[in-house]
Amino acid sequence: MKLAAITFSPQGLLVCQQLQNKIPELQLYLHDALDFCEGAQSFTRVMELTPTIFSKYHGLIYVAPCGVVVRSLAGSIVSKLTDPAVVVVDVGARHVVSLLSGHEGGANDLAIRVANIIDAEPVISTTTEAVKDLIIGVGCRRGKAAVDIVAAIQKVMEQQALSLARVRYLATADVKADELGLLQAARILNIPLRIIAGETIRQCPQKFTSSEFVAGKVNLPAVAEPAALLAGRRTSLIVQKQALNGITVAVAQENCLSLA
Template structure:
């Protein structure tokens, strides 16, 4: 029985599942280590590496993990997407210390990535803007830009929707060898 082995690059940017990925738990360990360090988890197990859905999340400070998990599950079910298709959760970096969001990522078993506020502001993509979000965190939006900017070649599966006070947007990454999800108007 091989032990789970995860390695980090010298800069702490990448947490790589090196040995005993799926069966030995290195894939989930890489995700946990990446979440703790703010690194990118690198998982090459085919069934896990091909996950393509990114869940953008906006929530108020102090929102409990259980409510975030329930909102994510509802949004995924409404879109006909299984949890095992989710590659990561994403939000704005102003939420990086949000206990409920971090705990929701652990409960769902997916990493969370925080997008720099400057990157959201600089993006030329068309997001649904919110005066409330602008007032609270000085950003035009959180869920939609986080969902799109956290991945590569992303397209909306579901633009922002509010579920029990939590804003969720779903995006799918396109792979160069496969069809991308159609853009949602």
């Protein structure tokens, strides 16, 4: 995807630079009141900038207030089938909102990608995604094949009579962010992969089963269970970690608010 990031605050610039470290091709657009950054383009008013770049990129990442972004987009929006993916990040890097073209345009996937990089919470309101309530935490030995990871996940879900259609995310620790088999498994299952920072796992307030083996290998108390718990909101563990030939699988459920 051809991507651009736009901000007009010093705090936003720090977030954009963090993103650019992981996405080198990311084009930065910075308000002209900010210090010059090599390769960045400057602008004076975001209301004037947005129409000029709207059709040039597959995805736009605004590190700015949502209201400002909405107003700047208003005159450019045409169709969810053609508009670029737009996500909004608060300058504190706490949340990444999938704002425009969530499903068809890829903003949901972009929000998760950005959230994984800056250790933020992706906010996705697409109805078909928001009603899913399960998160599968996965840990694995280095080099495990995608087919084995998929088989392990399917086996645990079948044993527990849980449907993969209910799964919102796969989740793992950042030490596994480049694990090819796990990345491929997420694509095969068509389930987004959330990456949880190691420090966040170490500080997890919820109870989970620790492992001396995992601690010795990756300097974490565990992977599958805390990753599943931390990748969602109001979570509880419904399947403790299951070990299958070098792969661990755990399942957490998000306790959605009752409408009754």
